[in-house]
Amino acid sequence: MKKILWLLLFFSVITYPEKGMAAENLQAVIDSAKDGAVIQLEGKIYHGNIVIDKPLQISGKKGTVIEGDGKGNVISVRAPGVTVSNLHVKNGGMDRNSPEEYAAIKVYTDGNVIRDIEIEKSFHGVYLSKAHHNTIENVKIRGLGKGEIAAQGNGLHVYYSNGNLLKNNYIEGTRDGMFFDYANDNKALNNEITKTRYGLHYMYSDRNEFKNNIFTFNTGGAAIMHSNQxxxxxxxFIFNYGHRSFGLLVLSANENTIENNTFYMNQRGLYIDQSTDNLILANHISQNQIGIELWASSNEQIFTKNTIEENTIPAVTLGGTGQNQWSLEGIGNHWGTAFPLLDLDQDGISDSPATYKSSLYELIEDQELIYLFLKSPAIKIYEKMNQLLDNEKVMFKDEYPLTANSRNINLPAIVILAIIITAILTKRRQLLCIIFGKNGRKI
Known part of the structure; x- marks a missing residue:
């Protein structure tokens, strides 16, 4: 009779894990739970690898760790409607030659929530595989670091997955921070990505929104490739620096809107190649080696209302001359102090175009290492020599450049000042005539 009572007590614990009585074998708890159950884990280490194949809520507390065996996914979500939160997940499979790419958390289904998770020691952090309308929020992923970028995967990997929301995540030291592959209509908001290869990498992914994210100290801030709209x-995009690095690369990408972003102290702020019909609007591009690098294979870009200032080279066109616009509806860009501009009618637009000529395009096209020497005094000498020899080429011509300080200029004051100066010069001329005579001889 006592044995029967003990057996009933044991099975009651397994059958009703939603009451918070998680067993040591976490997979057994999951298998025995009812749909919709809430499994509250204790602040200790649980062993993976686990598979969640029914709608459940699994939540931990401070000190809750799920540790994989290093040979697969630590957590596999194979049912819709799952919530996983407040966990430290580590030790996923790192084998690059396995039939499947492993992750700390791999999601195969729709409508799940992954929230408040810390991830380390795993090939990928969170991997969405043909999984739609999921939320990945407040996830901290730490990779192996710069020296091991090639040996690991991405922080957040989105593969053939649409309509997902990725927000408030922190990613450091992975291969790519976020990688989108054939993934459409996703949103990435308020994420911070640092010390990766590419902070953001889009391949064949359309109509995604990427807002309020921060990229620092990556080889490339973001690479948009073969992706549209x-x-x-x-x-x-700040301090993304290295050999041929960039803040944002736009390659074979069309009809995209790049608006109100900051490109600061990158080797190249914005790099555009083989792309068409992109709108570059109201961005701040400052203190980069090259503000904008634009290849002639790219056409119909529109640059308007951008502030492009204090770059070593404001913009350079390579590989020929493309058909691009440096203004829209009579509104160009702010160029800082790079050009002497005058706005006498006080409409905020210069009375003359801003034209930039350079001979450096030849060096940049022929010698990749030239990026390392753009701040060298020898480069300035080279430019001066070619300027004297009339060997320069027009890099861009902004027909309607904006004057940043035009609103602070008082036109009547300028007119009055001009009258006073004219009067002084006229009076001085009369005085000289009296002293020396009209023919210059002293009387």
């Missing part, structure tokens, strides 16, 4: 707004 994206919206990149209010992002910061």
């Amino acid at each position: 994206l919206k990149l707004k209010n992002n910061q």
